[in-house]
Amino acid sequence: MKKLHFSLLFILGFIVAGTAQDKQIPLEEIWNGEFRTEGMDVLRSMNSGTEYTVLNSDRDTKSSMIDKYAYSTLEKLETIVSSADSKEIPYFTSYEFSQDESKILLATEIEPIFRRSTLGVFYLYDVASKEVIKIADSKIQEPTLSPDGAKVAYVQDNNLFVFNLADETTVQVTMDGVKNKIINGVTDWVYEEEFGFVRAFEWNSVGTKIAFIRFDESEVPEFSMDLYGSELYPSRHEFKYPKAGENNAVVSLHLYDVANGKVSMVDLGDAYYIPRIKWMNNANNLSVQILNRHQDLLKFMSVNAVNNKVSLLLEESDKAYVDITDNLTFLADDSFIWSSEKDGYNHLYLYDSKGKLKNQVTKGPWEVTSYYGYDKKTDKIYYQSTENGSINRDVYSIGRSGKSKKRLTEKIGQNYASFSADFTYFINTFSSATTPPVYTLHKAQTGKELKKIKDNQALLEKLEAYAISPKEFSTLAINGNDLNMWMIKPQDFDATKQYPLLMFQYSGPGSQSVANRWMSSNDYWYQMLAAEGYIIACVDGRGTGLKGRDFKKVTQLELGKYEVEDQIAAATALSDLSYIDENRTGIWGWSYGGFMSTNCLLKGNEVFEMAIAVAPVTSWSFYDTIYTERFMKTPAENPSGYDDNSPFNYPELLKGKYLLVHGSGDDNVHVQNSMRMIEALVQANKQFDWAIYPDKNHGIYGGNTRLHLFTKMTNFIKENL
Template identity: 60%
Template sequence: MKYNFTAFLFFLLTALPLAAQQKLTLEAIWGSAFRTQDMDELHALKNANQYTVLNADYRNGIATIDLYDFKTLEKVKTLINSRDFPELNGIDDYTFSPDEKKLLIATNSEQIYRHSFTADFYIYDITSKSLTKLSDNKVQEPTFSADNSKVAYGFDNNLYVYDIAAKSTKQITTDGKRNAVINGITDWVYEEEFAFVRAYDWNATGDKIAYIRFDETEVPEFTMEYYNQGLYPVPYTFKYPKAGEKNSEVSLHIYDVKAGTDKTVNLGDTYYIPRIQWTNEAQTLSVQTLNRHQNNLNLFFIDATTGKASVIMNETDKAYIEITDNLTFLDDNSYIWTSEKDGYNHIYHYNKNGKLIRQVTQGSWEITAYYGYDKKSKNIFYQSVENGSINRDVYRIGIDGKNKVRLSLKEGTTSATFSPEYDYFIQSYASVNQSPTYTLNSSKDGKQVKEIINNNALAQKLRDYNLPQKEFMVITTDKGHQLNAWMIKPKDFDPLKKYPVLMYQYSGPGSQEVSNDWFSINDYYYFMLAQQGYIVACVDGRGTGYKGAEFKKVTYKELGKYEVEDQIDAVKVIGRYSYVDPERIGIWGWSFGGFMASNCILKGNDVFSMAIAVAPVTNWRFYDTVYTERYMQTPQENPAGYDQNSPINFAGNLKGKFLLVHGSADDNVHVQNSMLMIEALVQNNKQFDWAIYPDKNHGIYGGYTRLQLYTKMLNFIKENL
């Protein structure tokens, strides 16, 4: 046989990439080897066509706040360098005064819960370059007054006002007490489920402060123990209202800064106050209230001089209403609002008396972000899923609903930060095939003006790993439900082989895991599994977001029923693929995803052979009021909905391999969920694996914790799938 050297050389060249493929490791993934470059703490100024970015060297504790010009992208100057001020141990966060001549700078931050933290705050005068400490204590949520003369903040459950010129502090509430009364800062459940911490607001002239007072005296307490390697554990007790239990009694107050008087506003039979916001009329406050079922929303206007409250808009829903921050007041005090009331989330324009002027956007797609209104051009700027629910695009449209223009030019995930004059925007763009980029773009036609940041070096680095593709698809279940999905197959995929499959999902109400975006850190974990011969897949079932209210809210009062059905039904479809081994299909998830993984291994024990549940809810009766009752009503009203969808009640169904993981200091989903699930499994004589991480919260991180956890999960997958 004749030897063909050319053919042999071609074989070598084509085989080299596979042979030279670098293998992903957990050490590289959790050692930040694939971190992207971003624009941290990007702020567009209001009084000049400029923006600022926080540039931080976290290892050395040095940070700068740098000012850039929107048109040229050139750096104008450094506003502050922490190296010049020994008091600053780096810069954790910053906000501008309304006139943008001063900064509030946070340093030495200490996390409390998901969003809340205390910190040493300093007032920095940009002109004089002087730094003044706001308080000798670590405080919360400081905010400049509209006239730039004062700063309000929270400390030990009370509100204070600092006079910048006089350098004096006045305490404006006095009844604050831990686990009893909180003034101007949210309680645990408001912070977690209504997603805000600062429950006070300055008016437009700086003479009034509106705030919410939380009386949590009757809210039941929950105690966690911190082990801290001490001789005795240290108990931590806080107020946590579980489903059906008492919430804080909330009241609305308006403090007159000049007169030093406090006025309580009568809002009638109000249960929740999830938002307060002063309008453009200095003595008119807007307040959003909800009933306990969260399906009846009132928008009040409050006259701050008289305290009179008037309902100017009411919105109801057969299921629930989700609170957003998209309320924007225009110069004439008319307002822009987003709502799902026509079945999809859209933009509406109302006059100052709450009368609808027009629905600005409409169609069978959703608004996903509201960016702002340009009063010169009378254009509204927003982000939506009009080009497919897994994509995000940026648009502008006239407030009259006409002349809509798509400003993002590529398919994927695009977001925007607009200049104060709305002539330019900084575009953040990424897709499953494109690493994140930041560019300056024209608001006229969306065209790129100049590149700011790219991640080409990371993309080049990843070529050495020869990663597999994340393939998008739509799975149609036997019941006819069309569900977005992605799948990652081994790079050397052989359609004649049978592969094990690991399903990942979250599945919580309004969530999305199937999106055309760059890789999360978990994606690298899935690529690593694919390199080791696994197929990884993800399906967004009913209850997830961005496909309309009907698709999302079908799970109302049955949280977990349809979501679990869809995962089981999707896996039955996947299990029929010729290249899938139907006897080796596992599922995993975290938080709501852990709840789902638990239910799937129990209710789908004929299709799932393995599951990993991290920090799962195992009984909806153990979770908080605001979240659980929004989707389920109370357990007193809907006992069957709670009991038929809680994994703890189906422990006897376990057949496959099950790993249960929790942090002992999880303030969100209490370790109680896993402890009682463990007891249910034990009493049903079921064998399983479990791990408790001491003093770790819902995120289960710190030091080598994530590396150890993902190593444990990897070993469990390899041993059981």
């Protein structure tokens, strides 16, 4: 048998206070929120940099308020606005200050559309006069104040509007918006999901022009879903969804001149995708990022908003694909900071205003994972990276020249920073596999901790009563790579006994499941299973992120090939351990992880005895253009890449026990994926278990849904592993 090469990094033993108890974690407590961590409400730094605001609300009394606090003391200074103190202001759930902080845009009656998009009713509150103005008569999308605070631009019924606060008049900028045909100023489904933004319009720095993207969805195929609800007849939800190889929306860039009311189109040439637009500090200069359909060539353009002339600032190309990020900052002279993987790892670069490279700011065999911003007073860039190991995160500062780098966080685990507007302070959120989130205030210059704000000590004390096993982090030598892994063993683990093994993975491109962070809800489920005699392991194989460009992009054109090979090899290697029962090996995953677990059970049918797939992709031809073609090109260009890794093409390989789960209202990974898998298995006369959750989306939640799902999965594991 194959010998196991196993490198133990460390064991995060977390027997609280030295003595563990025997109480087991019940599913009901997990999904009722019994182990939920305390967090901090989202805070927003005020322009002064010495104060911040927090939205404090009470859902039960339907009251909300914006409170101001001092960074130095963390004490409340005043309440700026409260719905309880005003008959004109209803309960609000989010807010946005004007640039000078004299006005506040308040969001009420918010309803979701898709993952990020919402509709709502919005009010504008004047801080000095306390006057309240309702922005529109019905629900709107993405209202945004102009830099001078005089106007609000928003989208309603796929058209762009501008509301003038002085006389409360509205100008309709576009006239051609039609559902499932033309969209102005907000993104279509696939841009929202894969490029990660909704608002597709931007004010320039002085509020004289608005740049916006227009989407012509006329030729995009329409997808429909039946929604069963509680009425006599189901309803149908129809929206434009471009599957791999199909037509995308035709996008175009337009400029609206507020003074004369004219709209002009900017000729961007061969712009297939427009994933980002951003105005520079110069009010007449707009930056635009465009991508080709293969997403392997990105052009960063400058548009002169006076004459609409377009010039090229820089190009990024990659044999696989170029990632789109928000790591772009224009400095005072419109030189800019940009991130790129061109040296093999994601790093920061400094360019002049003409797009000429001045210097590479960060370097090394590690990844910049977040860019926090630039402080012009101290000439420091703040960022987060994996310099202390790919499963950890730390916060750093560095000069634009790439010198004077300083680590600002000390604890090994996950560190996330939220900086004050002037970079005087940052609030650090720290967690690890042994420490639930701890919030602390720090000096940005030195990283010195000034004050502990909040911890979750009460949760740790509660967990003293439960059977909690340590999460062991290690690397596993598989197919020429050292793969990150964690393992949870039963608390009463005995190396002379044999245990069933349940593996979990996600495995999608650039993802990470093995990280030194506090437990999620699923981790409590693993603790429950471990207490009942299971070993749970997670391995991040090739294609996952934060270990360099080549490791991440090796799966190009072959999604599901190398990742599956690594999981099968990892399961085989782990079965070599004396305490693993090689005849009881299972694997599960959700979404991409469900695609993986299905393939592992079929292609690894001599290794895996059981698999659970939740909301899986079963053919990449069913998934959207932007995500799928980024990694696979189109089905016509890469037929074998699609067919060879689509599990419904080889249902006859099924030997083990298989549970397939999907929500019928999944707008992301359509239930069509599971229906095709079911039909293939039926025609191959293969027995399996399956469950469809009516009207549930990709997250499969609501009411008792998660509890029901995890009860079903737990029972399936106990019966078949």
